[in-house]
Amino acid sequence: MDRIILIFAITLGVYAALAGLTWTQRLVGERRTGRKRGMVLNLARRAGPPMMGGAILLTAGAVMDLPGAAPLAAVVIAGGLAYGLHRGLAEVGQGDRRSLGFRLAVTLGLTLAILWQAGLA
Template sequence: MTPETLLQPLAVFLGAYAALAGFTWLRRLVAERAARRRGMGLNLARRSGPPVLAGLAVLAFGALSGAAGTMLPAALLIAGGLGFGLHKGLAEAGLGTWRSEALRVLLALAAMTGALWLSGLAA
């Protein structure tokens, strides 16, 4: 088993978790006042900005240099950074209870399993 086959499901899980947390975060953002929206956006950028920018840099470096295999590390950095930033933002907004997190994790696992099964990677 190669490291790629082990890291692909992790990247898909992190992406699904970030998408689910992003929906909840956006729902909370729309309900807030304008000043609070700006603060929530800045906090998200502060927390998830560096890993997302690093992932984009890895992706750009791989495209410019012709290096193979940079897509997976870039996907891990971007999805992980977004997931972390959104998780911390939800915890700060008071929406990070263990029940909501457990539901998000279970839904992300289900989405990961379904995506890998449909793509043919889960054998």
């Protein structure tokens, strides 16, 4: 079961990294300061609570010595960040099928390469 959770966490992490690069590119390209602050605030509003929940889960798992807390916390943190960045990109017009399809294809390729190099695939 830990192997499946690890693969899921890696996939979400790779997608979050790619979406983060695209989101940062859009943030740098914005001219108005108010729009930049709004993008950052929306990201914090969407990705912040799941990431804080994952950090609390990780801390509670270390304190209570729970064996499955770390992989679950990784999935929650990566999923929260991926969701926040994905919704942020959808708001600024980067959520169409073409850009999303490209991001998903690159995510699949990078995830398979990472899993192959790690010996999990």
